[in-house]
Amino acid sequence: MTTHTALIVDDEPDIRDLLEITLTRMGIKALTAPDITSARKLLGENNFHLCLTDMNLPDGNGIELVHWIQRYTPSTPVAVITAYGNMDTAIESLKAGAFDFVSKPVELPRLRELVTSALKLSQTKPDYETPGDEPGLLLGNSQQIKKLRNQTRKLARSQAPVFISGESGSGKELVARMIHLQGPRREGPFIAVNCGAIPSELMESEFFGHKKGSFTGAVENKDGLFRSANSGTLFLDEVADLPLAMQVKLLRAIQEKAVRPVGDTKEVPVDIRLLSATHKNLPELVQEGGFRQDLFYRINVIELGVPPLRERPDDIALLSSHILERIAGEYDCDPATLKPGAIKHLQDYDFPGNVRELENILERAFTLCDADEIDVGDLHLGSGAHSPTSASGIITQGQGAEGDTTAVPEGEIDLEGYLESIERQAIEKALEATRWNKTAAAKRLGISFRALRYRLKKLGME
Structure with missing residues (x-):
């Protein structure tokens, strides 16, 4: 069995001892250093699976050590120990390349989670190009797509929130999925949610869950998206569509790493990687007051742009x-x-x-x-x-398969479903008229045999 080795860098002997004891109980060999100089020496002499460094050190700060590790031993995940509540420092360390951060006083369950995630990064790299990953839309030999693939691999090693910008249809969700699949959370769930598709009155329940009986219609307990994504990745697509009231609650959930289900009095801790995206100009929305600046800084620790086709x-x-x-x-x-x-x-x-x-x-x-x-x-x-043809490509406007007028229902309609029902009727009539001869039915409908096979499969009519 391979023994994992970690480096602990802190100028306080009590903190070094606490961290060393915790890691030793996890079966990890720990070496310690009181300053940057001795840490660099140990890093040059050993192969570490993880580095934990305090921010304030006698001969510099932890971010300097993060930069040094990124340059000389980039395969070593490094986490920074920050002062309680100092999110600005934590974000600065993530931008410098830190894998994650933990706040003082160090909570041991949180530390163990961090260490476990870091050790997963040191395991053998799996084959990410499996059919289920759908890597095809990141295929290409252009410099832009090569750069994007390299960036997703690099960002997969971090726990920093990533904001993915790009035009509609450019593949932002695919990029988010690839970041998830190449990181230490790949065995956990990947939960993607379109923020613009959730009614505002249901948003808090959808995100944070609810307790049974907390409101009319809450007939059972619900986990919500944050808890469903626990130990995995939560991808917020079209995050710019969140109403301001929900932005405040989302900010708190990100900062506290906990959510409070609707109707509950206690917060529930969650461990997620947050990725977000929108096709809108988020900095412009911040200037206009449509998106909170503090939330923007939390989700936009690292920005990744997806090039248009x-x-x-x-x-x-x-x-x-x-x-x-x-x-x-x-x-x-x-x-x-x-x-x-x-x-x-x-x-x-x-x-x-x-x-x-x-x-x-x-x-x-x-x-x-x-x-x-x-x-x-x-x-x-x-x-x-x-x-002039409908979405099905079979039926002309206002005409059924046999030439009779198709009446449009009154009031609001589901256009896709309506057109699909007309298409289904036309295919059924053509098949009946040709005694279920698909070749003849296709000719009668004015489409190719392959097109008919495609539609039969798509409509579940095989």
Whole structure:
């Protein structure tokens, strides 16, 4: 069994003794140093799996040691011990490259959690390129995407909150997921939440949970998103959409590392890595008063920008190939390829919807083209929103499958569900009329056989 070794750097003998005893009880060999000079000497002579350093030392401060470790022994996770309540110092240490921080007086359960996470980083690096990780949308050979991949690997080693900025559809959630999968919390849950999709009156319950009977409709206890993400990662997408009242409560939860469920009198400790994202200009919202500055500083310890697709056109061919293979696999169809002219056409396109738009374009082209090769004409770039066909691509506006008028229901409707029901009816009628001959039904509907197979699978009609 491999013995882990840790370095403790603190000028107070009592603190050094307490930390050494705690680590020894965890089966970790601990060496101690009273200052930066002796710490550097020990770091040069030993391979440490973890370094714990106080902030205030006789010959400098802990952040100087963090910088030194980042330069000379970057594989050693380093955590900083800060004064109680001094979040500014903690954030400064995280920006310098510290893995995490712990406040004085040191709480032993919190210290043990930190040490356990740090030791996971020293274990053999797993293969992150597994199919379940969906690494395809981070594929590419452009300098921008190579830089992004390197940044996600580096940030995965830290526990610092990361703010992911980028346009809609650029892959911010995928970047967050890759940070999670490459870090010490990869065995824990990854909980992604769209902050703009939660009604404001339910937001506190969704985030922090509630006790049974705390309000009308609370028929059982609920953990909430923070506790569901315990020991893992919580990703807050579209964080700019949080109302100001919720921003205050979120800030407290981040600072205290604890949440109070609705209807409860006690706070419950949580251990999460917080990642957040938005396509909006958050600094501008702070200036306008729409987003709290103190919360912005807490979630934006490190900012990671995701490049738009139009800035990396050379990656489009590789991305498209991956997406088309995935679509073919999902719907059990023969794969399609892009003709050189179609690739050039995509590379010249602006992609306001980024990678998500590329996926939609290729999915539509895949289902509607008759051949195994997708040409320029099959892409319909920019025409989807103005096409006279419905989202299904089968039924013209106002016409059913047999030419009868389709009445639009009164009041508010679920457009996607409404169009899907019309599409289902049209396919059923075409199949019945052709005695369930799919080839004939596809011809009757004016689509390719592959497009019909795709739709049958998508609608669960196989």
